[in-house]
Amino acid sequence: MNYAFHLPASLIIVVVALDASCGDPAWLPHPVRLIGRTITAGDRYLHAYNRSGDLIRGGLLVIAVIAAAGLAAWAVIAMSQMISPYAGALAAILIAWTTLAARGLDDAAREVEHHLWAGDEVRARYSIRALAGRDPETLDACGLIRATIESVAENSSDGIIAPLLFLIVAGPVGAVAYKSVNTLDSMIGYKNTRYLYFGRLAARLDDLVNLVPSRLTAISIGLAAAIVTGRMKRSISTVLTDGGKHESPNAGYPEAAMAGALGVELGGDAFYAGELVRHPRLGRTEVPLDLNALRSARIIMWVASAIALFLTLASRAAIFGL
Helix, strand or coil, X not given: CXXXXXXXXXXXXXXXXXXXXXXXXXXXXXXXXXXXXXXXXXXXXXXXCCHHHHHHHHHHHHHHHHHXXXXXXXXXXXXXXXXXXXXXHHHHHXXXXXXXXHHHHHXXXXXXXXXXXXXXXXXXXXXHHHCCCCCHHHCCHHHHHHHXXXXXXXXXXXXXXXXXXXXXXXXXXXXXXXXXXXXXXXXXXXXXXXXXXXXXXXXXXXXXXXXXXXXXXXXXXXXXXHHHCCCHHHHHHHHHHHXXXXXXXXXXXXXXXXHHHHCCCEECCEEECCEEECCCEECCCCCCCCHHHHHHHXXXXXXXXXXXXXXXXHHHHHHHCC
16 A cells, blocks of 8 residues: 555544644644745745746746655655555654644634633734734734634635545645645735736645635535534525635635634625735624634534544545545
8 A cells, every 4th residue: 555645544533633632743844844945945036027937937836846745745655665564654644644734723713712811912913923814903802803713714624624635535645735735825826016927826726726625614614513503504505605705716615604604794804914905794793703703613613624524534435445
């Protein structure tokens, strides 16, 4: 068995359990950091500052980063597997572990929640920098709660369910390749002057690879709502009415699902780097947007992740018998 491209269900459950219990330990080398440094170097040296040159050079950077990350993951696992099957399995587990971020996401959201329960909005604004890119100083307590819930919803897809899906379908190499695409988009996939052309392939590719995971996340959040808040129908109906309103082809679906699951309104205008960015409003206000809603969002994230794990493993077993 080639662990680089396929992990048995038992080992995937081990990976998920490690992430859920331990998060990202400081002692474990994180491939995303190396990927980020590579992107930064490419960003510095490859810009042509003209449309055609940036399209080509930005595209080459995307291809090179994804290929290098996937090749490195394969090489580590393959060489470990040459030593023994157990070493190969261990290497595959450790690499796959770095691609999931459930514990890290929950810890970051819980930190904001903790400071708000204590009435310390200053520390809450500082803590939310780990979750959201909007200007913290523009956010009051309600704004901090809204931003945190939106980040939990969106990152339930990008940080948990999407890499989990790629891990199940294509093994650790597939999960690392996905993280490469996601990191490229987060660093150069902007529509500003510098990255409009240089980061275009990164942005388009990220949109493509997240089409299925974002919708799977929305479904999983809706099913989780049946358990946590009893609002499954509202969650699904909000996805159907509001999921496509977002300018991103993917981000609106998990956010709309979470809005309906909680019975709150998410989205709306926000400031990023001093500029007002207008976002559509998702869902409608049925209950207060308060810390109880934030805590429910964190619980829904965990339940939705478990549901997605079950659905994807069951689908793989039904289709491929693996």
